[in-house]
Amino acid sequence: MKTNLNKRSFVKFFTVTIFTFFLVPFELAKALTKKVVNKNLTKKQKEIMFDEGTERAFTSDLINEEREGFYHCANCGAKLFASTAKFESGTGWPSFTEALPGAFKTKVDYSFGMKRIEYHCASCGVHHGHVFADGPSETGKRFCNNGLCLIFKPTNSN
Numbered sequence: 012m013k014t015n016l017n018k019r020s021f022v023k024f025f026t027v028t029i030f031t032f033f034l035v036p037f038e039l040a041k042a043l044t045k046k047v048v049n050k051n052l053t054k055k056q057k058e059i060m061f062d063e064g065t066e067r068a069f070t071s072d073l074i075n076e077e078r079e080g081f082y083h084c085a086n087c088g089a090k091l092f093a094s095t096a097k098f099e100s101g102t103g104w105p106s107f108t109e110a111l112p113g114a115f116k117t118k119v120d121y122s123f124g125m126k127r128i129e130y131h132c133a134s135c136g137v138h139h140g141h142v143f144a145d146g147p148s149e150t151g152k153r154f155c156n157n158g159l160c161l162i163f164k165p166t167n168s169n
């Protein structure tokens with residue numbers, strides 16, 4: 012009887028341990044992977060956000076956007092950049108000197124034989140662009156963002 016109980020509590024302990032050490036981190040990892048929030052994303056948007064694609068340079072209308080406001084994630088709507096951080100980089104992609112705190116998570120990308128820092132929306136996990144260390148302001152950063160991943164909302168748009 013006593014051995015049975017011990018055996019049962021061991022099984023319970025074992026199950027809890029397995030769950031804690033394997034399943035919980037797995038669930039956390041899953042939460043950080045990409046999820047489709049906006050069901051109306053175009054094929055090109057999905058290609059960039061979910062397959063680390065890049066739009067052609069000088070194709071985004073947002074390059075010339077100069078109004079005050081915020082840039083949001085086109086998938087989940089999270090606020091990512093303030094218009095005050097935007098600058099004309101001449102690269103052909105919307106560029107920013109800094110992101111809003113906690114907006115992105117970064118990872119090292121070794122594709123095309125280069126070491127680049129890739130960044131993803133912290134809320135939904137989708138790819139947005141790369142951040143470089145040659146920015147013009149005191150942050151020293153240049154966030155090179157695909158315009159198709161962004162939705163601009165002007166401050167005075169009612």
Ligand SMILES: [Zn+2]
Pocket residue numbers: 084085086087088089132133134135136137
């Ligand atoms: Zn997002």
